[in-house]
Amino acid sequence: MIYTYYPGCTLKTKAKDLDLYARKSATALGVTLEEPEDWQCCGAVYPLARDEIATRLSAVRTLVSARDNKRAVVTVCSACHHVLVRVNDDMKNDADMRGKVNRYLELENEYGGETEVIHYLTMLRDKIGFDEIKKKVVKPLEGKKIAAYYGCMLLRPSKIMAFDDAENPTIIEDFIKALGAEPVIYPFRNECCGGYVTMSDKSLAKKAAGKVMASAKDNGAELIITACPLCMYNLDANGGADKLPVRYFTELLAEALDVK
Amino acid sequence: MVHKSLEQACLIMDRSGVDTRKCMMCGKCSATCPAFDEMDYHPHQFVKMVTEGDIESLLSSKSLWKCLSCFACVERCPRGVEPANVVEALRVTLLRRQGENYITADDIPGLLDDKLPQQAIVSAFRKYKK
Amino acid sequence: MQKIGVFVCWCGSNIAATVDVAEVVQAVKTQPGVAFATDYQYMCSEAGQSIIKNAIKEHDLTGIVVCSCSPRMHEATFRKTAQAAGLNPYMVEIANIREHCSWIHKDKNEATQKAIILANAAVAKVNLNAPLVQGESSVTKRALVIGGGIAGIQTALDIAEAGYEVDIVEKEPTIGGKMAQLDKTFPTLDCSACILTPKMVDVAANENITLYTYSEVEQVKGFVGNFSVTIKKKARYVKEDLCTGCGECMSKCPSKKGKDEFNCGLNNRTAINIPFAQAIPNVAYIDAEQCIKFKTGKCGLCEKTCSANAIDYNQKDEIIEREYGAIVMATGYEPIKLDKFDEYQYSKHPDVITSLELERIMNAAGPTGGTLLKMSDKEHPHSVTFIQCVGSRDISGRGKPYCSKICCMYTAKHAMLIRDKYPDVEVNVFYIDVRTPGKNFDEFYRRAVEEYGVNYIKGQVGKVYEKDGHLVVQAVDLIANKQLVLDTDMVVLATAIEPSKTARDLASMLTASIDTNDFITEAHPKLRPVESPTAGIFLSGVCQGPKDIPETVSQAGAAAAKVIGLLAKDKLLTNPCVAHSDELLCNGCSQCEKVCPYGAISYIDKEVNDHGVRETRRVAQVNEALCQGCGACTVTCPSGAMDLKGFTNRQIMAEVDAICK
Amino acid sequence: MQVNSEFKPKIVAFCCNWCSYAGADLAGSSRLSYPADVKIIKVPCSCRVNPLFVLRAFEKGADGVIICGCHPGDCHYSTGNYYARRRMTLLFSMLDYLGIEKGRTRVEWVSAAEGVKFSTVMNNFVSKIYQLGENVKLGDLRCRK
Known part of the structure; x- marks a missing residue:
């Protein structure tokens, strides 16, 4: 299995762990992740306004290069994943946007959203299979009570993201089970942590992150895992005094596969 | 209904891709919103006020910058109205005016800490200034 | 060469305001074959029809064109007019210059030019018309009612009462439908069973009615007056004529883990089962998928127990072929599935229930014996939260775009009954609009608020979750403009209703039109509400659109009247356009x-x-x-x-x- | 929509009696407008539309022909719309070959309850015809020997 691997800027700077363990685990699982040489930042935030064209272009370039290599794009960062999926959806379903972007980029072959964009977790679930991963686990994380934090960007809007059930997702819990640990289900796992305003509005970010943290704790979690560097930062920085440890899901995967 | 600026309302509808008139005032968005308590105008009011053309009040509101873009309102709205998109269209409308940047490049160094992920900084440039 | 008269109707201002009728008259006069043309304010009025009749006689017309509303409205009227004046009724053509022209165009010149073209086309056609004579066909004096809920029951009773034979096909093992599951009915709070079961008994006792329960319509052939229907009577594995309904078998059956459908799956039932005490027919059936005998070949306890020797493990599905003159659809509804509304945690939490489930919980024959209990721990709740419009008025794709119509009233009923029986329970109702148009309906809702102290809150619920053993509701109060976070013990969802899943297949068998929501289309939304556009097919109850019991019963009677009107005829005139x-x-x-x-x-x-x-x-x-x-x-x-x-x-x-x- | 004030297209819409004609009536009673260029001919079923009628329309100068029937599975006569669909697929391909672009011909399913859809379909179809502009006329060469 070979995929185009889109790391995104954060995985090259503050979230090197997320990146490193994703690669190591992939190797252990027999997946080749090929990082394009010339990738650009996806823009970090999906431009919701319909008349924002330029801010969509860098994501389109990534999608086009994956199409030209005839491969699906795998991302780990929730934010990059969100941007790529939604821009891809625009290119597929919004004729006006597709026309404008194509005219601007003057591509040899018009791009119409052909690339498959999947998250690393989706790859684990749909392409490899959690049963298969379970077999490859060397050091099961037995007895650990782990809370999955989904946040917003993986799940919503579910019609476009098509990642999992937006209200009762199961993918990370299934992942946790595959690693031999015990998933903790808590109501705020799909509520916003406030990461969006982590720079501009500390008090709101603290309030939102605190709620998530408290909900996970109340339900008996010892540890929170996430796929998003921003959630990771925000839960850690603004999660309150007696916060739980927060780690990337790839780190646990590497640990269980014993490639850490 | 006060038609302060229907032209402005149409602009916001075009920009957000949302027909706010589909709203039936059920309040699902406000019931869902994690930032509700921080807002002076609440999500359902955003939708209503855009329909009525009362754009300027929204542009000068505190709420404009409280929305977390978590899409919970988008996910649960029974009418396919996307309040988060409306908020974003309003933000963009304001930012495109001269001198209306919410955060300037000079502000950013003061907001950094050494763990802050790159994406937060990149998106700050996208979200708060033009 | 034909001599054609053209009659242009103003339809008051409906046509004349947008179409220059005088210009149309002038224009058609130049068309080949046109011998006479005129306009009049209301062509369908008696005076208008006289103009047509006189012109036919005076000008010896051989054909006429009426430029008016849709032929679906008045083609029959004008054919009769022509016939009265001695013209063959099939020498009439209608140019639809209202629905297809004046009502959709604003520019008068444009509309007038189009009306002229439509009139010319009709003239061109009628030039080539030939007189046609209707044939005759016979009428089988027997009706079929598909569905044995209150709609089907009432229709069948009314038809049988008029002296005609009528068969009911019901897919469940008993008739009674949704109404049998209800505890009380609004706005009078009669006990549902008390008013329904006598009617069910009447059905069983009426010698004009034949009941096919646990049966389905497999195939329909033929046309009005002469339908030929294949009915599959599924094997019950119990002989209907021998079973006395004593229930001994149920008490002995060792397979007790079936979901009790009648109680919405809130408790279990045995593999051999009678759905409820007043079931009609009061005959058991065996759920073969659950039965140990069918699965392993061993057991046979029911057979040993049955003193009437009614058990027959070898019973086979039976195919019945019957002829009918008329068919009534009374297939009813189901609450929608709530899997797309998991923000309310219906699929995860036993104390989040639907309104129909609450009916069962409140019912003395229900899973809790009529005591309001939380299904999670069978404890008394201290607060109940109702959420209205769950899946109704929803165009996001999760629910249904229409208003389900009955929820506002039954929620008020539930809230009132809880407050009446358990004054210590706090009751909150989240609503978008309270819709109570009906006799004594609004008064009923106001009583819930004013006399029973039910808390109505305008707003919706964003999320329901569990915390420390109780439920938390995150909602909004739009009037107070506040977000609320309420602790509650039970959440009741006023779930949207949708037509029975069987409706679509049946409609295509019957060649009856069906809309995008799977409601059967009526022949005219105002004037022919109980007939399908397909002759001989009639509509009763929710299969046509959401309605409550009083409306269903009136429509059921209306459908019966239409059926009786058809069966009373010895011959039907057939369509000569063959x-x-x-x-x-x-x-x-x-x-x-x-x-x-x-x-x-x-x-x-x-x-x-x-x-x-x-x-x-x-x-x-x-x-x-x-x-x-x-x-x-x-x-x-x-x-x-x-x-x-x-x-x-x-x-x-x-x-x-x-x-x- | 680009409107050329000179160009007034001639558009023939064949509508089946049971679904689409009733859908057009509903569009009318709901006052849902569509351009006056569309003229409706009532047929009992979409399967009554002989390919010759479509050819005749193009021979006489029609700029577009649309055939509307009941949704698949909902035909009043059970299967008529399937026949219409198959026949028209073939015919439209041939017409395209003859120079009558695919955009000028269309089959649509509109039920009696879909007034909105009827109006949307017609608006959409007419705007397509305006884009394509005036049509070529088909000629019957047999008569020109």
Whole structure:
């Protein structure tokens, strides 16, 4: 299995762990992740306004290069994943946007959203299979009570993201089970942590992150895992005094596969 | 209904891709919103006020910058109205005016800490200034 | 050469405001064959019809065109008018200049020009019309009602009361439908069973009614007055004529883990089962998928227990063929599935229930014996939260775009009953709008608020979750403009209703139209609300649109009246616009026979005289009683022998020519 | 929509009696407008539309022909719309070959309850015809020997 691997800027700077363990685990699982040489930042935030064209272009370039290599794009960062999926959806379903972007980029072959964009977790679930991963686990994380934090960007809007059930997702819990640990289900796992305003509005970010943290704790979690560097930062920085440890899901995967 | 600026309302509808008139005032968005308590105008009011053309009040509101873009309102709205998109269209409308940047490049160094992920900084440039 | 009269209707201002009727009159006068043209304010009025009749007589007209509303409105009216004046009713054509013209165009000149073209097309067509004579067909004096809920029961009783035989086909093992599951009914709070079960008993006792329960309609053939229906009576594995309904078998059955459908799956039932005490017929059935005997071959306890020797493990599905003159759809509804509304945690938490489940919980024969208990721990709740419009008025794709109509009232009923029986329970109702148009309905809702202290909160619930053993509701109060976070013990979802899943397949068997929401379309939304556009098919109850019990019962009676009106006739006039084969052109290829959905075409060997050559040829012949006039054969015919009366090739070509001129 | 004030297209809409004609009536009673260029011919079923009628329309100068029937599975005569669909697929391909672009011909399913859809379909179809502009006329060469 070979995929185009889109790391995104954060995985090259503050979230090197997320990146490193994703690669190591992939190797252990027999997946080749090929990082394009010339990738650009996806823009970090999906431009919701319909008349924002330029801010969509860098994501389109990534999608086009994956199409030209005839491969699906795998991302780990929730934010990059969100941007790529939604821009891809625009290119597929919004004729006006597709026309404008194509005219601007003057591509040899018009791009119409052909690339498959999947998250690393989706790859684990749909392409490899959690049963298969379970077999490859060397050091099961037995007895650990782990809370999955989904946040917003993986799940919503579910019609476009098509990642999992937006209200009762199961993918990370299934992942946790595959690693031999015990998933903790808590109501705020799909509520916003406030990461969006982590720079501009500390008090709101603290309030939102605190709620998530408290909900996970109340339900008996010892540890929170996430796929998003921003959630990771925000839960850690603004999660309150007696916060739980927060780690990337790839780190646990590497640990269980014993490639850490 | 006060038609302060229907032209402005149409602009916001075009920009957000949302027909706010589909709203039936059920309040699902406000019931869902994690930032509700921080807002002076609440999500359902955003939708209503855009329909009525009362754009300027929204542009000068505190709420404009409280929305977390978590899409919970988008996910649960029974009418396919996307309040988060409306908020974003309003933000963009304001930012495109001269001198209306919410955060300037000079502000950013003061907001950094050494763990802050790159994406937060990149998106700050996208979200708060033009 | 025809002598054609053209009559342009103003329809008050409906047409005249947008179409210059005088100009239309002037324009059509130049058309070939037109001998007379005039306009009048209301052509369908008695005075208008007199104008037509007089003109026919005075000008010796051989055909007429009425430029007016849709032929679906008044074609029949004007045909009668023509007939009264001695003209063949099929020498009438309608140019639809209202629905297809004046109502949709604003520019008067544009609308007038279009009206002229439509009138010209109709004139061109009527020039080629030929007088047609309606045939006759017989009427089987027996009706079929599909569905045995309150709608089907009432329709069947009314038809039987008039002296006609009527059969009810019900897919469940008992009749009674949704109404049997209800505890009390609004706005009078009668006990539902108390008013329904006597009617069920009447059905069983009425000798004009035959009940086919645990049965389904498999196939429908034929047409109004002459339907031929195949009914599959599923094996109950219990002989209906022997079972006494004593229930001994149920007490002995060791397989007790089936979901009790009658109690919405809130408790379990045995594999051999009678759905509820007042079931009609009061006969057990065996759920073969659950039964140990069927799964392993061992057990047979029910057989040993049954003193009436009614158990028959070898019973087979039975196929019944019957003829009917009329068919009534009364297939009812189901609450929608809530899997797309998991923000309320319905699928995860036993204390989040639907309103129908609450009916069962409140009912003395229900899973809790009529005591309001939380299903999670069987404890008394201290607060109950109702959420309205769950899946109704929803255009996001998760729910249904329409208002389910009954939820506002039953929620008020539930809230009132809880407060009445358990004054210590706090009751909150989240609503978008409270819709109570009905006799004594708003008064009922106000009583819930004013006398019973139910808390109505305008707003919706964003999320329901569990915390410290109770439920938390995150909601909004739109009037106070506040977000609320309320602790509650039970959440009740006023779930949208949708037509029965069987409706779509049945509709296509019956060739009845169905809308995008799977409600059966009525022939006219105001004037023919209980008839399908397909002759002989009638509608009763929620299969046509959401309605409550009083409305359902009135519609059921109306449908019965229509059926009785049909069955009372000895002969029906048939549509004369049927296919016709030109024997001289037919080459006997059988193409037409293959495409005919009614088996109306057969082949005979016939001696023909083709330009002096006498020979025997195999030619197509149309049975006019069977042909419904779709025209499939006319297009498929390679030699052009087949044509459709009233819609001949030449007529349609003439219309095309007039439009493209 | 680009409107050329000179160009007034001639558009023939064949509507089946049971679904689409009733859908057009509903569009009318709901006052849902569509351009006056559309003229409706009532047929009992979409399967009554002989390909010759479509050819005739193009021969007489029609700029577009649309055939509307009941949704698949909902045909009043059970299967008529399937015949229409198959016949028209073939015919439209041939017409395209003859120079009558695919955009000028269309089959649509509109039920009696879909007034909105009827109006949307017609608006959409007419705007397509305006884009394509005036049509070529088909000629019957047999008569020109």
